[in-house]
Each structure stands twice: as structure tokens, then as C-alpha cells.
Amino acid sequence: MRPKALLLDRDGVINIEKSYVHKVEDFEFSKGIFETLLRFQHEGFLLFIVTNQAGIGRGYYTEDDFLALTAWMTEQFEAHGIQIAKVYFCPYHPVHGIGEYKQDAYCRKPNPGMILQAKREYQLDLASSVIIGDKESDIEAGLRAGVGTTILIRNCKASSSTAATFTVKHVGEAAERFFETCK
Numbered sequence: 180m181r182p183k184a185l186l187l188d189r190d191g192v193i194n195i196e197k198s199y200v201h202k203v204e205d206f207e208f209s210k211g212i213f214e215t216l217l218r219f220q221h222e223g224f225l226l227f228i229v230t231n232q233a234g235i236g237r238g239y240y241t242e243d244d245f246l247a248l249t250a251w252m253t254e255q256f257e258a259h260g261i262q263i264a265k266v267y268f269c270p271y272h273p274v275h276g277i278g279e280y281k282q283d284a285y286c287r288k289p290n291p292g293m294i295l296q297a298k299r300e301y302q303l304d305l306a307s308s309v310i311i312g313d314k315e316s317d318i319e320a321g322l323r324a325g326v327g328t329t330i331l332i333r334n335c336k337a338s339s340s341t342a343a344t345f346t347v348k349h350v351g352e353a354a355e356r357f358f359e360t361c362k
Contacts, residue, residue: 191313211351235270236280291324
């Protein structure tokens with residue numbers, strides 16, 4: 180039996196959305212993130228982060244800055260008993276990227292590249308998997324990769340139409356809503 184995955188966007192899902200977060204002092208975990216990840220982990224899901232990081236491509240911070248913050252973030256998860264299987268990131272931007280970072284890469288959501296890479300590396304059952312994002316591009320990437328359930332975190336400014344399986348107001352509601360509908 181192939182493992183199922185919980186795939187998470189980072190900014191706006193794991194942490195509060197702020198402009199190009201790349202320092203520990205600017206990183207603020209979203210309400211309910213630890214409980215949500217623990218629930219999915221307890222239910223047998225492998226946990227992955229799939230995040231566009233155009234701030235690297237735009238020259239706002241470096242890949243090393245991103246990796247240092249990621250190491251700190253995963254340590255915080257581990258301190259709560261949460262194991263992140265892998266963090267995938269895409270540093271490119273097709274318009275605002277600088278130098279080698281200016282490209283429309285297959286890894287950049289809404290393209291499914293990061294998700295399909297996780298599928299290959301971990302032999303994932305994407306039809307039984309879940310993606311949580313705060314943008315339609317996260318949902319589209321999940322759908323294009325064949326992820327079975329797509330959850331959109333929607334604020335009051337968002338439009339009413341979405342391709343997501345369902346919407347929640349914050350990540351803390353995602354596990355409750357998902358497992359409630361799967362009974």
C-alpha cells in the first residue's frame with residue numbers, strides 16, 4: 180500500500196502571510212497548525228511542504244536564508260512531535276526573477292512539479308492525499324497532480340468561486356473538516 184500525503188503551502192498556511200518571510204523573527208506559526216499536522220500524522224499521512232519562494236528569485240533573500248529558516252521551522256515541528264518528510268521549494272519567477280531565477284519552471288505552482296517529485300521520491304498515493312493552500316495556484320497544482328482532496332484557506336476578501344474540494348477560514352479547521360467528511 181502506497182503512503183498518503185498531506186501537502187502544505189508555507190506562507191499563509193503554516194505561517195502568517197507577511198511580505199517574503201525569510202527570518203526567524205518574522206515567522207509566526209498559524210493558529211492550529213501544530214494540532215492539524217499532529218492529527219494528519221496520527222492518521223498515517225506523510226507531511227510535506229511545497230512552497231513557491233519567489234523572494235529568492237527576486238533577490239530579496241538567498242537560498243541559504245531560506246534553508247536556515249526551514250531548518251529552524253522543522254526543528255519547531257519536531258519539538259511538537261511532528262515529522263516533516265521533506266520540504267520542496269521553487270525559487271523561480273517567470274517575470275520578476277533575476278538571472279537564472281527568471282524562468283517559468285515546472286516546479287512553480289500552479290504547475291505540479293513539486294508534488295509530482297514528492298510522488299516519485301516517496302511512491303505516494305496522491306488520490307488519497309490532501310493539499311492545503313491559501314491560493315488558487317496551490318489548488319490548481321494539487322488538481323493537476325491528481326491530489327484527491329484540495330483545501331483552500333480563504334479569507335473574507337477571496338472570490339466565491341474555487342476549484343477546491345472545500346474551504347476553511349484557517350488551517351486549524353482543516354483536519355476537523357477533512358476527517359468529518361471522510362467518516
